[in-house]
Amino acid sequence: MELSRIALNDMGTQGRMFSVSDERIWTAPLKEYQVSCRIAEPVRAEVLVLPQEDGCLVRGTLKGVVAMPCDRCMEETLVTLDLRFDEFERYPAAGNLDAGEDGIRADILERSVIEMEGGASFLNLEALLWEEFSLALPVKPLCRPDCRGLCPVCGKNLNEGPCGCSADEGDPRLAVLRQLKVKR
Ligand SMILES: [Zn+2]
Ligand SMILES: [Zn+2]
Incomplete structure (x- = not known):
């Protein structure tokens, strides 16, 4: 049918x-x-x-x-x-x-x-x-x-463990803050 x-x-x-x-x-x-x-x-x-x-x-x-x-x-x-x-x-x-x-x-x-x-x-x-x-x-x-998804920087599957990138590297706003710190 x-x-x-x-x-x-x-x-x-x-x-x-x-x-x-x-x-x-x-x-x-x-x-x-x-x-x-x-x-x-x-x-x-x-x-x-x-x-x-x-x-x-x-x-x-x-x-x-x-x-x-x-x-x-x-x-x-x-x-x-x-x-x-x-x-x-x-x-x-x-x-x-x-x-x-x-x-x-x-x-x-x-x-x-x-x-x-x-x-x-x-x-x-x-x-x-x-x-x-x-x-x-x-x-x-x-x-x-x-x-945990994929690292936005290197694309590693974060469920398998942390990647080499530091956690804040992917966020440009945080990168600016870091640079300010260095200058001080
Ligand atoms: Zn998943
Ligand atoms: Zn990464």
Whole structure:
């Protein structure tokens, strides 16, 4: 079954469970958007898709481990993903049908993961899962909360010990103070 195009109309009232482990759902957009992140341990999603009258309930979990560079020292850092999500995706045309002067609203609504075609509706589960995945990635991952980062002068990873540079050499304001001291 094509996960980017799940037909919602012929799904029963119980909905349907999907077990998703296709790596391309994450790796393709990671590459496309040039995100520094690789899959370290398989990322899997268990999802219940439950069509409703005016939209579709998408509820599930997403688990896995990814590796990203630490925001301070650039060392590869493991990030565990373990999230639950519970989304309601409204059918895009539903707002339009009875909208009248409200029709303009459709333009400002964000891109929907549900596509209407004739009387049928299709859910792009791949796009929805990518959204959940990318929102769960930390903006500034740290290898550890107290990461010391890189020396701004020589670039050494300060987690591995101090570098040869004196601590204040990197700050020109302090360098000026030091010179004053010498003159005295
Ligand atoms: Zn670090
Ligand atoms: Zn240094």
